[in-house]
Amino acid sequence: MSTRILVIDASHTIQDILSQHFRPTNVIAAYVSDRERAFEVLEAERYDYIICDSETSGLKALDLIGVVAMLPYDPGVILIGSALEEDFPQVQSLALAHSINLLAVLERPIDTQAFLGAFHDVASVRSNRVVGSETVLSEAEFMRGLMTDGLAAVFQPKKDIKTGKIVGGECFARWQAPGGGLLGAGAIIKLAREQGHMDLLAYRMIELAFKLKGNWEGALKGAQIWVNVSSENLRNMDFADVVSGLADQYQINAGEVTLEVTESDLDIDRHEPLETLKLLKDRGFKLALDDFGAGYATLLEMDTIPFDEVVIDRKFLSRALKDKSARLILESAIELTHKLDMVCSLEGVETAEHLQLVQDLKADYAQGFLIGKPMPEDKFLKTL
Known part of the structure; x- marks a missing residue:
């Protein structure tokens, strides 16, 4: 079964990383560039992971966490943006309160290894390791x-x-x-x-x-x-x-x-x-x-x-x-x-x-x- 990923990003940075490191047969990725389109897609489809670059998409991290909290499923969330650090305690607190799988909060420029390390592996096999802020036991x-x-x-x-x-x-x-x-x-x-x-x-x-x-x-x-x-x-x-x-x-x-x-x-x-x-x-x-x-x-x-x-x-x-x-x-x-x-x-x-x-x-x-x-x-x- 393929892993479904939604990328909310107006640049091609994340798309380039995914294409280089994941085989198309293992990953189905959808790309949207702005907050309005992101909300439409989230209402219509289910995703295993949601990756959001708040700097390029205009979708604030806190707003995304609020939307994910109301979804009838439990995706992993990766947040990216140069201004996220000062909001991180509030973002983390909100994600924790709703038991959201906030896997990582990363700054630009994106560290590829940190980004890839935030995922469960694409086959969705659970193993004993720490991924971002969530521990898989x-x-x-x-x-x-x-x-x-x-x-x-x-x-x-x-x-x-x-x-x-x-x-x-x-x-x-x-x-x-x-x-x-x-x-x-x-x-x-x-x-x-x-x-x-x-x-x-x-x-x-x-x-x-x-x-x-x-x-x-x-x-x-x-x-x-x-x-x-x-x-x-x-x-x-x-x-x-x-x-x-x-x-x-x-x-x-x-x-x-x-x-x-x-x-x-x-x-x-x-x-x-x-x-x-x-x-x-x-x-x-x-x-x-x-x-x-x-x-x-x-x-x-x-x-x-x-x-x-x-x-x-x-x-x-x-x-x-x-x-x-x-x-x-x-x-x-x-x-x-x-x-x-x-x-x-x-x-x-x-x-x-x-x-x-x-x-x-x-x-x-x-x-x-x-x-x-x-x-x-x-x-x-x-x-x-």
Whole structure:
């Protein structure tokens, strides 16, 4: 299978490097020269890698990261440009928050070896090496890290619109890099799924979240946490027992835990996920349908699933600011959610305009960079 690469570059520098070092039979590359054409192509096609020279294309690195965050797939990203260095901390932080595979940030003139080293090999064979800011682990290292201290947790604050207070946060997986620092979970989740270890990853992540929450004291003890689970987890009929057992072990009130499953990850025609969700609900846990609008479920179909919360996909918020029809659709979704006795959350709240719209449309919770980025536990607790 060929590797698909999108190059956003008005010069021929990157095209020349690719043609010299990759065989045409292994690589299918598309070339666009400006930001408008890049957005059109990204909406229409899927790519394994996206390479962007911000200096020549006029597409800012931060804007590209924002677009990649909304794609329904997980490409590797390589950024190039002489002015990138001063923006790099912000670019890296945004990429990390969305678990984007930011493989490298390079300056002009392009160092060919550094550029080529940022790729996984073109056959997409994973090996044990560091590529840019993402680490690709062997299965043995992954398992060893799960059993020791490889997994880490960060929390992104969630704001109650009515009270204006932070009521808790969503817990995200991070990986302790061998050289220090935290890496996004994109490659780790992909490895777990490929190797059939999604249950183990979920159990360890839930255990870590419960262990941390169990140590919170005073007013912090009642803070809500949101934890992601996958369709693979829900198809395991023992999953509800394991989650309940961990809550008992760390003395966690199940009513303070919301388990999130993404809409695109939920097969409403399968019996096992529905039964597992009902068991979790019966045992006091709250349930949220995440990224609503990105998949195929409808609110009307959800009468058989005991959700407490709907998290509307971030793309609706951005579009609603610019398009009247999109705003009406978003407003209708929020109203219908409330009529079905569920609370409504909006992600991607990154500007004062976003927050004002969330308030105007009477959503219940807001989450995004304006409220707070995913952060270590000690910083998160200070927001409560």
